[in-house]
Amino acid sequence: MNKLDDKDIRAVLRKMVSAYKNARVFDEYTTYSGKSRADLVAINGHVNAFEIKSDYDSLNRLENQVREYDLNFERNCIVAGEKYIEEVSKIVPDHWGIIMARRNRENKVSLNYKRVAKLNPNLDFVSFTGLLESSKLRKIILDNNFYAKAGLNRDAVNGMFKYDLIAYLDSKLSKYQKSTLKGVIRAKLKEE
Structure with missing residues (x-):
């Protein structure tokens, strides 16, 4: 061989x-x-x-x-x-x-x-969202109004550490909102 x-x-x-x-x-x-x-x-x-x-x-x-x-x-x-x-x-x-x-x-x-690979049933919202660097993640959250959907204001988003922000979003966003956010993150990751 x-x-x-x-x-x-x-x-x-x-x-x-x-x-x-x-x-x-x-x-x-x-x-x-x-x-x-x-x-x-x-x-x-x-x-x-x-x-x-x-x-x-x-x-x-x-x-x-x-x-x-x-x-x-x-x-x-x-x-x-x-x-x-x-x-x-x-x-x-x-x-x-x-x-x-x-x-x-x-x-x-x-x-x-x-x-052939199938969609991963074990994908973790926090880990997937964390693939994006902090500044780009904050921009997405602010530009797409995800902060309001999670009950935050703009200053709170800018003042939170990345992990805390992601964990908060994970606890507050609906399954549909998380899916939408993942799509926006995917598009941003592709640009990098």
């Missing part, structure tokens, strides 16, 4: 996700907690995160990475070399996508879906 490293897989994966309609692609995207970093994130209609496990990697951190990705990203997918494809399929949840990376007959890297 011809082993693949991260660089081999990342180049082909980047090309593939860049072809998504209206996608913006980012490398090494840090989660809100700072405990994990997605290898690649593609933002189009959703925030799609990709974790690469090359034939030279270890799976030691994968369970923790799964937990972090599930808190932060709307769709998650693991891209693994043939060496790990069976093992990762036992570790990642059913809503995660699985892509196998291998060399084809022409010695080029090919990516084949084993399972």
Whole structure:
């Protein structure tokens, strides 16, 4: 078996996700907690995160990475070399996508879906909202009147720490309002 490293897989994966309609692609995207970093994130209609496990990697951190990705990203997918494809399929949840990376007959890297990612049922409003930097989050909340919907005034929004502001919004906004806010945040993340 011809082993693949991260660089081999990342180049082909980047090309593939860049072809998504209206996608913006980012490398090494840090989660809100700072405990994990997605290898690649593609933002189009959703925030799609990709974790690469090359034939030279270890799976030691994968369970923790799964937990972090599930808190932060709307769709998650693991891209693994043939060496790990069976093992990762036992570790990642059913809503995660699985892509196998291998060399084809022409010695080029090919990516084949084993399972397509579904919407993440474990997405955490606080973690997702926290992906946006403080100043941009405040601007969205003020410009789109979310502060009034949560019972705050403009000065209160500007005076709160980011985490406190997000936690307050989480406790006060309706499910529909949170969904609307996530859509605005997604669009802003795509601009960065």
